[in-house]
Amino acid sequence: MPKIAVLPGDGIGREIIPEALKVLQAALEDCPVKFEFDRYLIGGAAIDEVGKALPAETLDACKKADAVLLGAIGGPKWDTLPAKERPELGALLPIRKELGLYANIRPVKMIPSLISASTLREEVVKNVDMVVIRELTGGIYFGEKGRNENPKAAYDVLLYHEDEIRRIIELGFETARGRRKKLCSVDKANVLESSRFWREIAEEVAKEYPDVELMHMYVDNAAMQLVRYPEQFDVIVTENMFGDILTDLASMLGGSIGMLASASLSGKKGLYEPAHGSAPDIAGQNKANPLATILSAAMMLRYTFDLNEEADRIEQAVAKVLDQGCRTADLAKPGDKVLGTKEMGDAVVAAL
């Protein structure tokens, strides 16, 4: 029986995960395969309960599971802890590293009924359809870091090994091959040595994909182009920190980060989570948008379990409720009727 580790986490994570599970249950009703769903603690909730952001039991369960479905973690309550014990450094980074989830994938596709939610002009974003691939277990996030005295200073090391770069570039090419065959590799090769290495490897790998067009773009220019002319992009591949910035930026094109799903993969195994955070300011109020989590669950069915039909059905159900005018607060325009978290989940189930 395939196993899914469910980690609601903190803040709105505890409200959006139940909606995703509801939708999964409905979508999998007729599926011959039965899944085992087990809940575990992570983040601030785990700190409060067992004193550690990533308890051994949770990590262990995630290692044994086929897929992990995560809500969101963190909140002001834990921000005064030493950095390494906080939810982000204490759970998110280690879980990525321990599960070897080196590829973060975020599709950004305009949903026609949400065009007006974007802060960009309709004609600029209406055909946006891209995938941003971010390297997730290397680079400056995981490099040596520390302090010097006399003179006082602090440092972080950005280091990339050849194989780390090669496998993510390959995934970029594979993904582009299955789409419009355009790969944009983002770096800062005019200044950084790690970027020059990145670019060399991209050029090497390109030889194995003569059918895919590769272009290189500096990260400063990429940030600009995502706002200037986002429809030019098919697949973007980049290193960890540039990807952190560009995926969040790209998420704005669709109007709301509340719509953005993400998969963090190591081969077939994956951790699926919404691109947004735990939003402590609206937690516990039935206000959060569960759609990014629901779409993350669809990605899980597709990437880990090859249940493409079921994934399609969930995605279509989400598009349908939006077409019907269902809006959570983050998507609503003045005058729209606003649904709560639960009601939005119910609407998606009904649309299935």
Add this chain to the structure above:
Amino acid sequence: MPKIAVLPGDGIGREIIPEALKVLQAALEDCPVKFEFDRYLIGGAAIDEVGKALPAETLDACKKADAVLLGAIGGPKWDTLPAKERPELGALLPIRKELGLYANIRPVKMIPSLISASTLREEVVKNVDMVVIRELTGGIYFGEKGRNENPKAAYDVLLYHEDEIRRIIELGFETARGRRKKLCSVDKANVLESSRFWREIAEEVAKEYPDVELMHMYVDNAAMQLVRYPEQFDVIVTENMFGDILTDLASMLGGSIGMLASASLSGKKGLYEPAHGSAPDIAGQNKANPLATILSAAMMLRYTFDLNEEADRIEQAVAKVLDQGCRTADLAKPGDKVLGTKEMGDAVVAAL
């Protein structure tokens, strides 16, 4: 006699600098102080002529000058040279370091007649009025970099000294104090040690500026917020690489990077240049927009020479020609009459 070193550089640099000089001459006609303008080689032009992107004579002249007015550098012709000899690494980074230009300042203010040139919705950008301050001589751009063998890898070190952080944060507070008194310090303190150090120092310096409101924002969120709700920002201060990305992103809010001036300062001394590059694709065709360079010249009068009145006059002249409908190709909408580089320069002179 105050000295200005003029470095046209490459590509459109050679076309926009003459326009800025024309405008300066007109604006300074009645000024009792007389300026000495001297031209020097830099970038690809210098490589071609004397074999080095930053010739000793140029650097020397810049050191002796009160201000430097730079066009743009680089182009495909020199992209096959070893990285360190190329215009960017060979000239731009060393000149910043040698002149100690630690603060890059880019004002981003919406010019009402250009609202339609922005890819963001009018209601999102119409009141944009911010200054982005980027640390320019520290961090990962200037840190140790290199390669390892067995296993093959490449690295760059992000290192910041206390005094480097303190002086730029202080400039951020000073700038905010002269404006709406809101300073947003951007970092990635949830992951990077250098960012945690940055944040500590920002908190320390804040005690000396009780009248200025300080907030911290993670760089991924900042990229998002610049697109989601840019009017929230007054002054942004950040480190070198984050600043590289965010200044270019912020430049898109105004619709065209062709409008964006920048100052790189070390106290009163400054290097002034447009935020855009050398645009080899349109070089030599009288197509480039000279306004960013003209506005950079105005910044020079203001920051280095305290000629606020003359700076105001140039800025007002630019606003006026835009109000009159003058547009270079980058600003034009279908149907607009398009002016060339020279004609735009002439229009600004006439408006003075």
